[in-house]
Amino acid sequence: MREEALVKQLVDSDFYNEAVPIEFTRALLAQAKNYGADVTALLEAARFPFDPLTQHAQTAFVSREQYSRLCLQLIQVLGDESGGVMPDVRTPVGTTRLILLSMLNSSNLSAALRRGIEFNATCRIRQGAKVVNGLVVDAEGRDATLTYLCEDDPLEHQHSVLCNLAMWLRFSGWLIGQHIDIVSATCAGPEPELNAGLRHFFPCPVEFNGTANAVSFSARHLEAELIRNEADLRHFLKLAPYHIVIEPEPSEVSVTQRIRGILGDDFREEMPSFEDLTGLLNMSARTLRRRLEKEGTSYQRIKDNARRDAAISLLSRDGLTVSEVAERVGFSDPSAFHRSFKKWTGQSPGSYR
Structure with missing residues (x-):
């Protein structure tokens, strides 16, 4: 019941899209076991509701807070901020x-x-x-x-x-x-x-x-100028394992992030034109180009990266053919998708899968 409650909590939570796949948690615990750490004590200290290594948990995700607490507990136990990734070199806590x-x-x-x-x-x-x-x-x-x-x-x-x-x-x-x-x-x-x-x-x-x-x-x-201060850093460090390892923290001031939000993740419909985008962002074309250039990107690169990320996510799922993935990310011609995917990642969709 505790696992079912956790699933419901994640599904109902605003953090659902920020949840962490259980595989990342299991990798942390496997690392802890390799170093002889007490996994049970580690999970208790991180306030985990179940043991992902011994239970066939129905939960496919944990919250970003749980994952971050587990990372920080592992660092404390090992006395190594790299989490034991480099066994011949230790990074002292702090x-x-x-x-x-x-x-x-x-x-x-x-x-x-x-x-x-x-x-x-x-x-x-x-x-x-x-x-x-x-x-x-x-x-x-x-x-x-x-x-x-x-x-x-x-x-x-x-x-x-x-x-x-x-x-x-x-x-x-x-x-x-x-x-x-x-x-x-x-x-x-x-x-x-x-x-x-x-x-x-x-x-x-x-x-x-x-x-x-x-x-x-x-x-x-x-x-680019730095926009953070020491108070921001104290807050960031509480969830740093999540934002550094799993998903970077989105920025409200980044035009790139705002455009990615507009594009969404369904590319079967035609994407907004650059002119449409200026209206949606309430910016002139000149201002938008200047802002994107300042962030080291372009609208075309943002569109390509959005399609790339969606394709990578879809290819990791079972039951979808490469042609179906191509269609979902907006390619009517599978061969064009193959060429673009190889340009983006250096591999063909089949090899990447």
Whole structure:
């Protein structure tokens, strides 16, 4: 009955769309077991109503608050803010908060990231290990690339390092109130046999066996001013595991997020034209273009990303053919969907599934 009540609570709740798939919770508990932690005590401390590892729970989701509490309890138990993802390197509890505090009050995101890189370097010194951590902008000033590589890290851990870079960009997006779209990524290790984690963070082409772990995004974001303060950070940290790992926090000031809300997730009907959009947002065409350029995106990219995200979600479901997925995201020609999906993700729909 407790599980049924939880299901009803989630379905009736305003947070239903922000709920966390149970697989993420089970992964946390499996990590805890690997380190010999008392899972029962962990669940009790996080005020969980059931044990996802031992019960065949009907619940497919937990709330974002439950997931975040469980993450924070695991960090406390392990004494490692990475949650034990990197077994040969521990991040003492409190390190991340201090790094984030050092980034606040920077003049813009570029300065904030460089502060974070400098602070991180002082926390990651290892005897004899060469660490490369940097931020560069290409010659045209179009794309920025954040890189990290420690030569001592085993190759099988590099995909976890790459995911950590994606998490840092999610926090960076929160700092400036903008969604930062990763346009490409490179992993210093081989492609893992199980790559669900990479797919979660990178709905874009990912290259493997590179010289460093790297994520690229629009350099225009670096110019953005920070809109958060220390009080905002205290509130954010309570749900940081959810917003950093599961779903970035949407911003009321981001035009990109407002457009994504207008587009919705049903693309069988024609999307609004740019002129329609200016009316819906009560902006002139010139102002809208300037705002989108400032956020490092365009209306076409937003539409493509909306279709891409919907296609990825639909492909993960059983019972839908690739042709049916193509139709649901607005493609009447399956071959055109194949071409677009491969451009978006670097894989064909069949391979991605």
